[in-house]
Amino acid sequence: MAGAMRVADEAAASTRGGPECARSRRTLRTSPRPPATERRPTTIWLVPPIFMVAYGKRPSLDEGAGGCSFVIIRVVAAIAAAVVLGTGGTASAAGDQLEAASPFGAYLAAQHAAKSGDYSTASAYFRALIGSDQKAAVIADAIKAFVASGEVATAEKLSRELDQSGTRPWGLAIFLRFAGDVLRNDMASAEALLDPMATVGGLDGYLVPVLRAWISGSRGPPSAAFEQIDRIAERGVLISFFNYHAARILDHWGQREAAGQRYRAAIQEAAIPDRMALAALAHFSATGQTDDAIRARTSLAGRRPASGTVLALQEGAELRSLGGPVNLAVPPAAGVDRSDGDQGQAKGLDQRDVAVGVAETFFDGARMLFSQQFYRGALAYVQIALYLEPDFLAARLLVAQVQEQLGANDSALASYRRVPSDAPESWDAGLALAGLLGRLSRVEEARSELQLLGERFPGRVGALSALGQLMATEKRYDQAIAAYSEALDRLDWLEPHHWPLLYGRGAAFERSGLWERAEEDLQRALELSPDQPFILNYLAYSWIEQGRRLEEAKAMAALAARLRPDNGFIIDSLGWAHYRLGDYELAVETLERAMAAQPGDPVITSHYGDALWRTGRKLEARMQWRNALRADPDPELAAEIEWKLEHGFDELPPVVEEHEI
Known part of the structure; x- marks a missing residue:
């Protein structure tokens, strides 16, 4: 039926994110990704003072002559920038136009470009x-x-x-001066x-005490700075952030x-970055604290089992x-201090140690802003982190992610490509690069990147899984099946987190x-x-459409709806099960x-019209079928709806008994 076809088409179209943001009742996504805003026990809205103050009063273009104020400039910038940049400026276009543009026009073009990412x-x-x-007028911007x-x-x-x-x-x-x-x-300066x-308040109020701890830590263990950090941590927020940085400083001093x-x-x-877990693992391994090392290893491997760091x-x-060498293949020996000679002694922090610690602090600030969708602020913080530590690859990845969110796709692609191919992070960068190329409809480039990534890492399945998703999205199901099958062939045994491979291949087989x-x-998944x-x-929906195992399918759809109570497509499957079993009143409800969870979907709207018809509400049913037609259904569904509008479907009996096909 058209419903089944629609489900799988939407499944393929929705594979470029993760199950948390799936739009269809069947989705081919194979690797969940965290939502943009992670849940925390306490939410802190960290609007940084940087960007409150930065957009405050500005001097005029020509203060001495009382020229046009920047307030006026900002009002007309969106209009006048189009005169300078046209429909889309680039760096090369800027170079061609700089000499011709007046200072006023150049400023407008710069502001327009900045606001466009x-x-x-x-x-x-x-x-x-x-x-x-x-210069004096524009220096801040x-x-x-x-x-x-x-x-x-x-x-x-x-x-x-x-x-x-x-x-x-x-x-x-x-x-900037501080860095x-x-x-x-x-x-001292x-x-x-x-x-x-x-x-200061906002995010800076959390960063400044940690920055001060790193600076004063260059003179000795900063007990006063730690006291301030602990007072803030007593509020129950950012506990891992504060304790991690304190631990790193204490490690340097041999405590x-x-x-x-x-x-x-x-x-x-639970939601700590890989580098924090790695540093803890390095510490516990070096000091022979076996139980703690095992807990750190379990936490690291369990949170993001498919990350480049964990796989490496x-x-x-x-x-x-940052805390020392780590090797998961070498278990820590209980009570054995395997650290280098001067480890465990008070060696202190040199300039390089402080610079790296300060870079980490700004990077953590950028992560917090990114998670709350303050992308421009996140970009400023993470660029400062890279200025302090150019080899900070996690920061380079975050730059690319921010650039994606700001729509600066070419910059994001370039940033992903700057991650060295011999670094563990190159795996994450390669997958992200291919994903962005796919979203930009540069499918063959994305396909090539994934194939190369799969060849570089023959023991891993993530690139092949992503390739399967990409091919399914393009409705190239034979190639999707081939990619998923190759991924499955690489595995000696299946673990619970491998379910997306079977799920994706099963959906491709169905299509x-x-x-x-x-x-x-699907059953193996x-x-x-x-x-x-x-x-x-x-x-469940496949069985419902086929009229098979309807009671079992209804129970499965009900469980899925309990697990995802806000997913309109899943709720629709449950409603359709009630309908196929003849419980029309419950189907309508x-x-x-x-409909409320997923308004405007043609299949759900058509189903709703069918249920209304069966309960005798035929005028309302016809209205919903017309709404479904206006929602751009696929041709098969459109033909079905038009037939129902003309004839009704009293002659189409419901399926109330299971049968095998």
């Missing part, structure tokens, strides 16, 4: 403006554009010229810069017992984490008309993950819930 073009215009007599484009050294140099331009330094400018002082090993920020206590507290939270460790690679093979794969709502729903 094209920071390289914005930087090109601002570079010309700061070389002109308009230029700093922001340079930071966003990754030209942090230029932004840091400009931040030291703010005073003479008449612009009061704000949060971003202060952090520059750290790189120059001027810790860096610490002094934090004094005016001691009472292993105190560091271990901090690491234990840090890894209690499981394959026997030794990684150099290819090979139902018996599809059913076998369900054995691996009995409570996976998308498997339950796909298999259930399908109304599906």
Whole structure:
């Protein structure tokens, strides 16, 4: 029926995210991804003071002559920028137009480019403006554009010229000066810069105490800074963040017992980054704390089993984490301190240690902003992190992710490609690169990237799984089946987290008309993950459409609906089961819930009309069928609805008994 065809088509179309955001009742997604905003016991809305102050009062373009104010400029920027940039500016176009543009036009073009996420073009215009007599007027906006484009050294140099331009330094400018002082090993100047920020709120209020701890930690274990951190942590927020950084500083000073206590507290939270778990694992392994090391290993491998870091460790690679070397293949020996000679002694923090710790702090701030969708703020923080530590690959990945969210796709692609191919993070970067290419409809490029990634890592299945998703999305089901089959052939045994491979192949079989093979794969997937709502729903809806095993299918759809109570497609499957079993009143009630959860879907609307007709509400049924026609159904469903509008379907009896086909 058209409903079954629609389900699988939507399944393929929805595979580029993860089960959490699946749109169809059957989805071919094979690897869940975390939602953009992770759930926390306490939500903190961290609007950074940087971006509150940064967009405050600005001087005029020509203060001496009382020229046009920046308030007016901002009002007309959206209109006038089009005159300079046309329908879409690029960095090369900016270069061609710089000489011809007036300062006013160049500024408008720069602002337009920045708001569009094209920071390289914005930087090109601002570079010309700061070389002109308009420097004082544009310096603050230029700093922001340079930071966003990754030209942090230029932004840091400009931040030291703010005073003479008449612009009061704000949060971003202060952090730039701070980072520059750290790189120059001027810790006293860096610490002094934090004094005016001691009472700031928002995210900076959480970052500044940790930044101060790293700076003062260069002189010895910063007990006073730790006391301030602990007072903030007593609020019950960001506990892993505070304890992780304290543990790292204590580790540097050889205070292993105190560091271990901090690491234990840090890894209690589930949603910690890989690097935090790695550092804890390195500490516990080096000090022979077997039970803690096992817990850290379990936490690391269990949270993101398909990440490049975890897969590299499981394959026997030794990684150099920020806390020391880590190798999952070598279990820690109880009570044996395997650390290097001066480890465990008070060696302290040198300039490099402080720079890395400060980079991590800004990176964590960027992660927090990214999780709450403050993408421009996240980009500023993570670019500062990379300025301090250019080899910080997790930060490079985050830059690419932020650029994606801002629509700067070319920049994001370039950032993913900058991750070295011999780094564990290259696996994550390769998958993300292919995913972005697929979303940009550059399918053959995405396919090529995934094939190369699969060849580089012959023991892994993630690239082949993603290739299967991509081919299914393109309705190239034979190639999808081939990719999933190759992935399954690489596995010696199946574990619960492998269910998406069978699920994806089963859906591709179903769409290819090979139902018996599809059913076998779907049932095997369900054995691996009995409570996976998308498997339950796909298999249940298939049986319902075929008129088979209706009571069992209804129970499966009901379980799926309990697991995903807000998914309109799953609720529709349950309503359709009630309908096929002849319980029309309950079908109407259930399908109304599906309509509310997923308004405008033609299949759900058509189903709802069918149930209304069976309860005698024929005028309402016809209205819903017309609504379904207006919702752009596929041709088969459209023909079915048109037939029902003309004839009704009293002559089409419901299926109330199960039969085999």
